[in-house]
Amino acid sequence: MKKDPFTLKSIVRELWTGGNSVIDPSIPAVIEAWSRVVPESLRPGVCLEGIREGTLYLLVSNPVVGQQLQFLKESIREKMNSILGEPVVKNIRIKSGSFPTMGL
Secondary structure (H helix, E strand, C coil): CCCCCCCHHHHHHHHHHHHCCCCCCCHHHHHHHHHHHHCCHHHHHHEEEEEEECEEEECCCCHHHHHHHHHHHHHHHHHHHHHHHCCCEEEEEEECCCCCCCCC
16 A cells, blocks of 8 residues: 555545654643643643644633633643643643634
């Protein structure tokens, strides 16, 4: 089977088949940990943008949600690392902005 390494189709295939993925294997675990620690009340107002070099990037819909996350970010970092079993998340960056739209 021919590999097409940077198409969405190939990325999804690699994730599901466990092949030599072009995606960092820690990403699904970080997403799962995030979904377990983010407070239910804040979920509609925060979007996990990604993780790069130990920094978790969050986008918030308004400054109030951002302020709440600022107070919780050390607790969130500790809980995520506990779930992940290693210090994957070293820092959390929060910025306000518009959420990306999902085209269907």
